[in-house]
Amino acid sequence: MTNAQKKKILTLKNEGNGYRKIAVLLSLPENSVKSFLRREYKQNEKPEICRNCNRKLEIIPKHRAKIFCCDNCRITYWRKMKKESKS
Ligand SMILES: [Zn+2]
Structure with missing residues (x-):
């Protein structure tokens, strides 16, 4: 997923579109859209913990x-993420 696509997903979501519609509009798998948005919303939740070691931030x-x-x-x-996406 490119950064442009991610931005587009957020824009479309803010306009009130559902996962399925966004997926169709951007020709992406519905699951990718869903997991991206879920991740995105999680990021805005508090309290924050370090994604690597889970220490409170x-x-x-x-x-x-x-x-x-x-x-x-x-x-x-x-580094870990890069390795995982390659395999
Ligand atoms: Zn850490």
């Missing part, structure tokens, strides 16, 4: 929500 007001406790976790996580 400090929330800094007026800052972008963090999803990792440190750079190390961020790098480890994305």
Whole structure:
């Protein structure tokens, strides 16, 4: 899924479209749309925990929500994701 598609999904969702309609409009599998949106909404939930080590994250007001406790976790996580998507 490209970043452009992700943006489009969020826009369409905000306009009140359902998963199925979004999937058809963007020619994506309905399940991809569904899991992307679920993930997206989870990200906005609080409290935040580090996606890599599950440690609770400090929330800094007026800052972008963090999803990792440190750079190390961020790098480890994305490295892991890359590996998984390749296989
Ligand atoms: Zn961590």
